[in-house]
Each structure stands twice: as structure tokens, then as C-alpha cells.
Amino acid sequence: MDIKAPDLGVDSAEVSEIMVAVGDVIAKDDNIVLLESDKASVEVPSSAAGKVTKISVAIGDQVSEGMVLIELESAEASDNADDNAEEVTDSEQADESVEDAPVEEDAEEEATDDTSEGASTTHALPDIGVDEAQVAEIMVSVGDTVSADESILLIESDKASVEVPAPEAGVVEKILVNAGDTVANGQDFIVIKAAGSSKVKPKADTAKKADKADKPAPKADAKSQPAPTGEPKQAPAPTSTAASTDKKLTEAQVNEKLADVYAGPAVRKLARQLGVDITQVNGSALNDRILKEDLFAHVKNRLTTQQAAPAAKGAVSSGLPKLPDMSNTEIWGETETQDLSRLQKVSIPQLNYNTLLPQVTQFDLSDITETEKLRGELKGGMKAEGIGLTILAFIVKATAYALTQHPRFNSHLSDDNTQVILRKSVNMGIAVATDDGLVVPVIKNAQDKGIKQIAIEIGELAVKARDKKLTTKDMQGASFTISSQGILGGTAFTPLVNWPQVGILGASEATMQPVWNAAKQTFEPRLMLPLSLSYDHRVINGADAAVFTRYVATLLADPRRILL
Numbered sequence: 032m033d034i035k036a037p038d039l040g041v042d043s044a045e046v047s048e049i050m051v052a053v054g055d056v057i058a059k060d061d062n063i064v065l066l067e068s069d070k071a072s073v074e075v076p077s078s079a080a081g082k083v084t085k086i087s088v089a090i091g092d093q094v095s096e097g098m099v100l101i102e103l104e105s106a107e108a109s110d111n112a113d114d115n116a117e118e119v120t121d122s123e124q125a126d127e128s129v130e131d132a133p134v135e136e137d138a139e140e141e142a143t144d145d146t147s148e149g150a151s152t153t154h155a156l157p158d159i160g161v162d163e164a165q166v167a168e169i170m171v172s173v174g175d176t177v178s179a180d181e182s183i184l185l186i187e188s189d190k191a192s193v194e195v196p197a198p199e200a201g202v203v204e205k206i207l208v209n210a211g212d213t214v215a216n217g218q219d220f221i222v223i224k225a226a227g228s229s230k231v232k233p234k235a236d237t238a239k240k241a242d243k244a245d246k247p248a249p250k251a252d253a254k255s256q257p258a259p260t261g262e263p264k265q266a267p268a269p270t271s272t273a274a275s276t277d278k279k280l281t282e283a284q285v286n287e288k289l290a291d292v293y294a295g296p297a298v299r300k301l302a303r304q305l306g307v308d309i310t311q312v313n314g315s316a317l318n319d320r321i322l323k324e325d326l327f328a329h330v331k332n333r334l335t336t337q338q339a340a341p342a343a344k345g346a347v348s349s350g351l352p353k354l355p356d357m358s359n360t361e362i363w364g365e366t367e368t369q370d371l372s373r374l375q376k377v378s379i380p381q382l383n384y385n386t387l388l389p390q391v392t393q394f395d396l397s398d399i400t401e402t403e404k405l406r407g408e409l410k411g412g413m414k415a416e417g418i419g420l421t422i423l424a425f426i427v428k429a430t431a432y433a434l435t436q437h438p439r440f441n442s443h444l445s446d447d448n449t450q451v452i453l454r455k456s457v458n459m460g461i462a463v464a465t466d467d468g469l470v471v472p473v474i475k476n477a478q479d480k481g482i483k484q485i486a487i488e489i490g491e492l493a494v495k496a497r498d499k500k501l502t503t504k505d506m507q508g509a510s511f512t513i514s515s516q517g518i519l520g521g522t523a524f525t526p527l528v529n530w531p532q533v534g535i536l537g538a539s540e541a542t543m544q545p546v547w548n549a550a551k552q553t554f555e556p557r558l559m560l561p562l563s564l565s566y567d568h569r570v571i572n573g574a575d576a577a578v579f580t581r582y583v584a585t586l587l588a589d590p591r592r593i594l595l
Contacts, residue, residue: 293320
């Protein structure tokens with residue numbers, strides 16, 4: 032039978048590792064290949080048990096849903112063949128009782144396999160909505176009895192804090208991740224034995240495969256042994272001689288060296304973005320596989336080395352220096368160390384992207400006097416319906432409409448900096464302050480929603496954010512962001528563009544200001560709302576930013592314009 036690739040969640044993915052060989056006997060749900068895309072690494076399990084007769088893909092192949100990965104001879108067919116061979120060989124010597132024994136044993140094994148209650152199942156992480164996230168807390172221990180949907184793991188990314196529920200009820204047999212680990216979609220994280228059953232003895236083949244999986248693969252001597260079947264060769268560690276020779280390598284030779292490196296496409300893409308020669312990176316995973324952490328460690332080591340050398344010569348370091356020694360209280364006074372929250376820690380890498388963006392901020396004022404009057408007329412009725420109508424709902428509506436008229440602000444810059452990817456819908460990120468830090472849930476298709484519906488969703492998302500109930504889907508897909516400081520004070524600020532978006536609109540506290548009325552030749556008190564538009568200057572120029580900001584200010588001054 033053919034074992035095909037399931038729905039991968041992407042158009043295609045690269046075969047990064049083949050976990051079986053021809054002749055292996057595998058059980059249903061045994062992992063057979065590791066696939067990698069720009070978004071995630073996924074281990075694909077077999078949908079049936081049997082003997083591997085053919086492997087239809089190779090490392091480096093691009094596969095999509097429905098493609099044949101391996102061919103199996105079913106376990107039933109294999110058993111029948113073995114029984115027939117045994118009958119031919121032993122027909123003259125075997126008596127009826129001997130012939131019946133294997134049948135009873137097979138029936139017992141088959142019943143054991145089919146008893147889901149007694150099975151120990153390895154479970155993979157569900158879609159966590161981002162490329163990777165950090166294990167912030169493990170809420171159970173080995174031996175604990177858990178119920179289905181009970182929270183067992185807390186995962187945090189720069190976008191959200193997500194509790195992972197138990198996929199089934201039972202006893203925790205093994206926890207495959209540790210606090211602080213970086214994990215991805217589809218990664219195995221826990222082994223649970225279903226509740227209400229006695230211990231089940233595994234079949235011999237399955238037990239053998241489990242023992243094999245638990246033992247680290249021995250590293251082959253690169254000088255004397257070939258790379259394992261199905262695995263790419265390990266790239267030799269570069270030397271100073273090799274480095275000088277590399278300069279003379281042809282493009283084909285360079286590509287061949289890169290192909291020898293054991294790393295997935297997401298890691299290779301990150302290496303290109305960081306400007307790292309991946310052939311010089313040492314892998315820390317099984318079979319010297321290179322992980323993202325290995326890239327970061329390589330870059331950190333290079334930066335440390337480069338900064339140490341100038342320091343020795345008395346030159347100024349290109350990076351931030353270390354903090355001074357503050358142990359002398361006569362100079363520095365008393366100090367206290369406080370840990371950042373987990374959300375703040377995981378937000379730092381995302382915030383660091385802003386050092387790579389040529390960000391500019393455009394400021395403007397919007398006269399919302401009439402809009403505030405309208406809000407005052409409507410909020411009483413909406414409050415009776417349990418809806419809080421704030422000025423933010425009007426800002427979201429006006430900005431969403433403006434983005435449909437100025438689509439470049441609702442876009443992303445391509446990786447090669449040659450194209451702009453325009454978003455057809457406005458998914459508006461709303462920055463919400465919580466005790467742990469700032470989170471940004473998303474209102475989907477804001478351009479199609481009225482102010483009342485937007486107000487409802489703002490209220491729902493704010494409650495979920497404060498209660499730490501936001502899901503990854505609540506945080507995904509934003510095309511533009513609004514950060515409103517409400518009544519916190521201040522006259523203006525420079526919000527940070529949330530890459531890969533190209534713009535973010537900040538709104539400060541509205542105040543009464545004297546505005547000149549040319550028709551009446553007098554100053555009048557008007558409620559003025561400060562707007563701060565930060566934008567990626569690679570995509571948006573200053574003139575367009577000024578026009579866009581003034582357009583939003585005009586819409587907010589008279590919301591009836593949106594209806595036209």
C-alpha cells in the first residue's frame with residue numbers, strides 16, 4: 032500500500048530526514064519522514080503498519096499533500112506469507128496443538144494493538160500559530176493522571192502565551208520537552224498511557240524500534256565511514272587552509288558544499304538573512320543537524336570574538352558595552368535586580384527587528400469634536416446592550432477604510448526587497464496592555480465591519496488578553512496595527528512598526544485646544560486627537576505618509592465620510 036503525505040498546512044515542504052529504511056517493519060503512527068518548510072518542521076507518521084518495501088522520496092525533495100512517501104507490505108499480508116512458509120516447511124512435523132499456538136499469540140498481539148485504552152501514545156504539539164515558541168512552564172509531572180483538555184504545557188512567543196491541553200485522558204509516562212526549550216508545530220512533546228487499563232506488552236518489532244529511538248545515534252568517523260543511509264553527509268569543519276581555498280571554489284562546488292550541510296530550509300533561510308556561512312556552523316542535534324539555536328550561538332561567538340579584539344587594542348566596540356560594576360554603593364547606591372516577565376523576554380527578539388528597519392514617524396492632529404458628540408449620543412444605548420463604545424472603535428473603522436484607499440500601507444516587503452505584497456483584507460492589530468506586557472490581538476476583516484461590531488470585538492479581545500485567554504489564532508495575521516494610549520497622557524509618541532507590517536498608527540490622549548476659525552475670525556475650543564504614524568521607509572515615502580495621516584484625521588473628524 033502507498034503511504035502518502037497528509038495535509039502539510041503549506042503548498043510544499045522539503046524532505047529533511049528519512050527515518051526508515053527498506054526492510055524495516057513499522058507500526059502505525061511510527062514516524063517515517065521529517066518535512067521542513069519556512070514555517071515548521073513536521074514528523075510524518077505512517078498511516079498503517081507493515082514492512083517498508085520502497086522509499087519513494089529522497090532528502091531534499093519537495094513534497095506536497097497526496098504525494099507517495101513510502102510503499103508498505105501490510106502486516107496482515109506479511110503474517111500470511113510467514114504462516115504459509117511455516118506450513119510448507121513444518122507440515123510433516125507440526126501437530127495440531129503446535130499449529131494453533133502461533134494463531135493464539137497473533138490474536139493476542141492483534142487484540143493488544145487494537146486496544147486503544149492500553150496504548151502509550153506519543154502526542155505532537157498542535158498548530159501554535161508561529162514558527163517556534165518557548166516552553167515557559169510544564170504543568171504536569173511523570174506519573175500524573177490528566178483528563179482530556181486539561182492544561183499541561185504553557186508556551187510563549189513574542190505574540191502570545193498559550194496553554195496546550197492534554198490530547199487525551201490518562202497517565203503521563205514521559206515528558207519530551209523541558210522548560211526553556213524552543214518548540215515548533217508538530218513536535219512530539221508528551222507520552223500518555225490511556226486511562227483505565229493494565230500494562231500492555233508491546234510487540235517485539237515495536238519494542239525494538241522504541242529502544243532504537245531512545246538511544247542516541249552513534250557518530251560516524253567522517254574519515255573512514257560513509258554517512259548513514261538516508262542522511263546527508265556531514266560537512267568537514269573548515270580550516271584556515273580550507274577557507275583560503277574556498278575563495279577559488281566554483282559556484283557548483285559551493286552549492287555542493289551547501290548541499291552536504293544537514294539543515295532544514297527554515298534554518299538555511301535564517302542563515303542567509305543573518306549572512307552566515309552555514310558550512311562553518313556546528314550542528315548540535317542528532318547526526319550533527321544544524322538548528323536555529325546553533326546559528327544564534329555561532330553569530331554570538333563571532334560577535335564576542337570581534338568585539339574582544341578591538342577592546343584589546345583600545346578601540347571602541349561596535350556593540351553596547353557591558354554594564355559597569357555597580358557593587359560600590361558609595362558611587363551607585365543600592366540596587367535591586369528584577370526578572371523580566373516571560374512575555375517581555377520573548378518579545379525582545381521581535382523588538383530587535385526594529386534596529387533593521389528604516390523607520391520614520393509622521394505626526395498630525397484630528398479634530399474629533401463632532402465625532403465625540405456622536406459617540407456620546409450612542410454610548411448610552413450600547414452600554415445598555417453591554418457594549419463599551421470608545422473612540423478606539425472609530426479610529427479602527429476610519430483607519431481600516433483608509434487602508435483600502437491606500438493599500439500600500441496594508442502590505443509587506445518581500446524577502447528579496449523587490450516586491451510589495453498587498454493584503455486584500457484589513458486585519459487590524461490592537462495593542463492591549465496587560466500586567467505581563469503588551470499583546471496585540473487581531474480584528475479580522477475590519478474593513479467589512481461597522482463601528483458597533485468593532486466595539487464588540489475590541490471589548491472581547493481586551494477581556495481575553497487580561498485573562499490570558501488569547502489563542503494563537505487571535506494573535507495571527509495582522510496587516511496593520513493601532514496603538515492607542517487612551518487617557519494615559521502624552522501629546523505624541525513614536526510607535527514601533529511590528530515587522531513584517533510596514534505601518535503602525537499611534538493615538539495619544541485627546542485634549543481641548545484653541546483652533547482658529549477663519550470664517551468667524553476667532554479661536555474656538557476643539558477636541559484634538561494627536562496621531563503618530565510610524566512607517567517602513569523602504570516601502571512608504573514621506574509624502575505618502577503625510578497624505579495618509581491627514582486622510583485618517585479627516586475621516587475621524589467626520590465619520591459620515593466613511594459611509595460615502
